[in-house]
Amino acid sequence: MTTDIDTSSSPLGVEIGALQGGSADLGQYAGQVVLVVNVASKCGLTPQYSGLERLHERYAERGFTVLGVPCNQFMGQEPGSAEEIAEFCSATYGVTFPMTEKAEVNGAGRHPLYERLVGFADADGHRGDIRWNFEKFLIGRDGEVVARFAPQAEPEAAEVVAAVEAQLA
Template sequence: MTSPIRDIPLTTIDGRETSLADYADRVVLVVNVASKCGLTPQYEQLEQLQREYGERGFTVLGFPCNQFAGQEPGTAEEIVEFCSASYGVTFPLMEKTRVNGRHAHPLYKELKRTRDHAGLAGPVLWNFEKFLVAPDDTVERFRPKTAPDDPAVIASLERALQQVSSAA
């Protein structure tokens, strides 16, 4: 049986229907991304995590978002081209998504209930906020300026990957 967060419908950037249930046996890092942000170089670290941990049961899911200073203005095709050409992104991208406000995507409405390491929940603060979803549906939250390869992220990722290896 899957949890409600895993049942929330998602759409890939190329229009296919999916959900986190399709990644039930994996650790997933959900990240709202943008192409024209000072934090955009985090794509490089996200792709490195994907390459380093992918075979162990990890997936980055990028959610392009244009809610922060219009820093993701491109079309789906432009976003895919930018991510591929600039950072060699191989991890899945979802359709452009609203993360805050009345029309926030249902996944983000749920994820924003998660408290960060300072104990704060609430709105996504900026591009590249990260939510690590473990196979047991626990979620850890990392704010935008926390780099994807920060020791706290890696430690949480390694702990979550233990669930994958023990289930295998």
């Protein structure tokens, strides 16, 4: 489901590669609800992949997707190649949601996708730099960020599910 929304200032208007090569084509998600998450394979929060996949499966038919963005900026916890990341996610957690290429989320090399995300504050007022792996941003059907969740927020936590359902209503 695509719409004619203007993605020029939206995170969905940014170009980023797909994990397995080519473009991730974020514009294809215009009119959908997207949960963008910086992910890592060797983090204490890595088991969140299971909850992310369940969330993705639960709401996919209603126009929702999780978008994983591998990042190696936090203690080198995503050191693998694209192939290694894809194999790990598929074999260990059964991940079917789309993944982008590895990207930096903080610092001088911050990817433009995260330039458009980090200005949004979470419920505690935190805005700016990503604090750790598995920080989550919810993008509404209009292409704008509507919620931000701390890394420790489980994907199936009540506040995350409520925010997703509100955007899908």
